[in-house]
Amino acid sequence: MKMIHDFLHIVFFIIVLCFISCSNKLELVVTPSTIFLETNEPGTKTNLFLQFKNIGTSTIKQIILKPSCSCYLIASTTTPLEPGKETKIPFSFLYPLIEGTFTDTVLIETVSGDNIPVLQQTVILVGTSMPTMKLIPTVLKTSVFTNVSSQILFFQIQNLENEVWETVETKEITTVEQNNPSEFIHVKLNNLNINKIGGYVSFDLTKDVSLPIIGSITFEVKSRNESREINLPFQLYDKRIVIQPEILTISSQGKTEFTIESYTQTELESVILTHLQLSIPFEKEVIEDNSFERLIRIKLHMYDIQLPANFRFGIVELRFSDGSVIKKNVVVK
Helix, strand or coil: CHHHHHHHHHHHHHHHHHHHHHHCCCCEEEECCEEECCCECCCCEEEEEEEEEECCCCCECEEEEEECCCCEEECCECCCECCCCEEEEEEEEECCCCCEEEEEEEEEEEECCCCCCCEEEEEEEEEEECCCEEEECCCEEEEECCCCCEEEEEEEEEECCCCCEEEEEEEEEEECCCCCHHHCEEEEEEEEECCEEEEEEEEECCCCCCCCEEEEEEEEEEECCCEEEEEEEEEEEECCEEEECCCEEECCCCCEEEEEEECCCCCEEEEEECCCCEECCEEEEEEEECCCCEEEEEEECCCCCCCCCCCCEEEEEEEECCCCEEEEEEEEC
16 A cells, blocks of 8 residues: 555656646747848848747747857847747848858757756858959059049949849949049949940049048949949059058068158158057168159168067058158068
8 A cells, every 4th residue: 555655656746747847848939940042242231030939838038149150230139938929030141252152050049047958949041142243443542643633543344144234323422531522533434335334433633632532432233123232442542652562571680671662852750660659770772863753772770679579560650751651561570
């Protein structure tokens, strides 16, 4: 009789455990489990959402979306999700800049707080990043002399898809630290053929503008079914002074040299290592000097300068007699 009584106690205990376990069941249905994206331009932003349904018996306190890269813009929801209820979480995805088919993931963590382990699920994104048009060159960049009245730069927009373009127009011109760019920047487009648009950008430097001029031109391309935009960055720099090489290498063990190609009668007065606020001695050697240009070799004297052991990269300021300052990246050997 005692054995039967003990057996019933054990069965009752097991039933209670099962009841407690079942009453705190954490289960979430995520729809869709795989997102198939349309082929789109590299860098295109697309808005998506995931549907969630709590089919468990425990209230969900938080659903956390953890992206696998910085190409996502995601906000997690903290609103409790009761059993049987549904919710949506929107997010944005940026197509990779590298052309081709891609596969990406979003990790979903579901938290209930009822002494139940965090539930983890994965959603897969599959798509293709493929440009439909191409700029040649990708950036308009040049240096101009101070006495030049205008500068013209040429470009092409190539059609990489089968759909015929109906119109290509200049939508907007923007610049950094310059007002009214349309007054001194003019864009001309010419149809070369159905797959290629040619054009040029003219910069009127007789206007009240100062170099550098940095900005971009937005073109709007329309076909029968859609409208797309493409940006052409431009950069115009002052060619009064040209420093070579682009990145300077300095060393306390040997010589450190660079050249200054100058189109004005300005003189180098000081070389400052900005991170350490350190003035570097130098000597000048004139290679060429005529009415049009001056070419000077600069030798930095690094032998008596003690640099920190962990100092590897920095910036030097080259300060000239006319008040201009040119900053260059430096690498320490």
